[in-house]
Amino acid sequence: MRTFAYSRADSVDHAAHRTMPDTAFVAGGTTLLDLIKLDVLKPENVVDINALPLKRVERLDDGRLKIGALVTNTDLAHHPEVKSHYPVLSEALLAGASTQLRNMATTAGNVMQRTRCPYYRDPAAKCNRREPGSGCDAMDGINRMHAVLGGSDACIAVHPSDMCVGIAAIGATLTLQGPDGEREVDFADFHRLPGDTPHIEHDLADGELITAITLDAPLKNAGSHYLKLRDRASYEFALASCAAQLMLDGDTIREARLALGGVATKPWRCSDAEAALVGQTADKTSFERAADIALKDAQAREHNGYKIPLARQAIVRALRNAARGDKPASETQESQA
Ligand SMILES: Cc1cc2nc3c(=O)[nH]c(=O)nc-3n(C[C@H](O)[C@H](O)[C@H](O)COP(=O)(O)OP(=O)(O)OC[C@H]3O[C@@H](n4cnc5c(N)ncnc54)[C@H](O)[C@@H]3O)c2cc1C
Known part of the structure; x- marks a missing residue:
């Protein structure tokens, strides 16, 4: 020990x-x-850090929602502001882990959680993320769970969070407090792509603490959905997941937000696909086109090729459910132990 x-x-x-x-x-x-x-x-x-006063959720005057770093995943998922104005985040949180884990897990801890790549978690294996320059056993190993987006020759480990996918589709700012004072970082820039330096996972300097995450103001009258596809229906990480928000004017899409989980090395915002949806009719054709755009750069290794059609299906179904504004019960259940 x-x-x-x-x-x-x-x-x-x-x-x-x-x-x-x-x-x-x-x-x-x-x-x-x-x-x-x-x-x-x-x-x-x-x-x-559990004694720090970072457990509040407060609505700011400009409509954004400030979440203290120590708010638990359970409290956040059930918070009235989140359930009413950010249901996609509530769904994403409740799809993660188990009740017991969500009762302990915090907002900042979830942002900072590490990959579940088995080679990263096994000190006997080669892993550039854990030990820079040592190699990557996932490349030619069992890479069924690994990323098809955002990978590099050094690392293809997936970012495992559900919550972060919901946040990526909403937009947010992180507040960081360090020895030199406070600064803010756009959530989209916080997690790094692995590139040649997969051990540098995020934009947090030594000694810096995340104190809050502030969500962008909610999209007005948007329908939304978080869809998580996994090997079993509870207590399991995503193979592919999608957070979607659509603001419609009749059948026409006025605004779209789309993010993917389970398939990428960081929470994956699909900005090009969002842009392609705006002005289109909310139907299968435009959803499939958006999915193709979102996945156009996807690259598979030996065992994870199935993730590309799986993610495509997840996008189309999440967009369809967001457009309908209803949620099939089987897709919204809390993940239980
Ligand atoms: C069996 C199991 C199943 C799981 N399934 C899922 C799942 O399906 N979906 C999912 O999204 N997650 C899942 N998780 C992961 C879980 O959500 C995370 O472990 C949890 O969110 C981490 O939060 P924590 O507060 O416990 O973090 P900690 O373990 O306390 O910390 C995690 C990291 O964050 C750092 N940290 C914590 N707070 C701060 C701060 N304020 N500022 C800077 N750094 C900080 C710590 O130093 C550490 O590096 C699972 C976990 C387990 C064990």
Whole structure:
């Protein structure tokens, strides 16, 4: 058992002004503690941030919604503002993990969760993300769960979050607090593509703490849907998922938001497909065209080619359900343990 020093932060300033090297913050602990036990992450210092006052959800004057970093996935999914104005986020949250995990998991912890790539989680395997320059056993290994979008020769690991796919389709800003003060980062720019440096996963400097995530103002009168396709109906990560929002004027699409999960190395906003939908009739033809545009750069390895038609179906069905404004019960159930 590897040892580490444990401490509790009693203020955001205290947490952000630590100068100790190799420090990890712990919130719900549902990712961090597993990875410490697996010997994948090896922090010398673990700072518990659960006492920080970051558990509020508040509507801002400009219509945006500010979510404290420590709001749990359960509380966020059931928050009245989220259920009324961002149902796609509520659905995405409830499709993730299990009730017990969602009760512990926090908003910032979910953004920061690591890939579930089995080679990343196995210190005996080669993984450029875990150990830069060591190689990638997924490339020619069992890559059935791996990414078809956003990969590189160094890494094809999927970003596993459901919540982040909902947020990507809404748009948001992260507030970060560090030793040099506060700054804001567009959610779309926060997670990095792997490129040659897959170990650099996000735009967070050493010692910086996420304090809040602020959602863009909701699309007015939009229909939405989060569809998650997976090997079993609960307690399982996505093979492909899609968050869709459509604002219609009669049958004509006025605005569209589309993001994918389970198929990409980061939460994947489909901006070109969104642009192609605007002004079109909300029908199968335009949905299929949008799906083809969203997946035009998809690249498969030996075992994950099935994800391309699967994601195509997920996009078409999520858009269809968003346009209809109704949700088949089987697709909206909470994921249970
Ligand atoms: C069995 C299992 C099944 C799961 N299934 C799903 C699923 O289907 N869908 C899904 O989306 N997720 C799933 N998850 C992942 C789960 O959602 C995440 O583990 C959880 O959201 C992480 O939140 P946490 O608060 O527990 O983070 P922690 O484990 O406390 O932290 C995770 C990381 O975030 C960092 N961190 C935490 N808070 C901050 C902060 N404020 N600022 C900066 N860094 C911070 C930590 O240092 C650490 O690196 C599953 C997890 C498990 C164990």
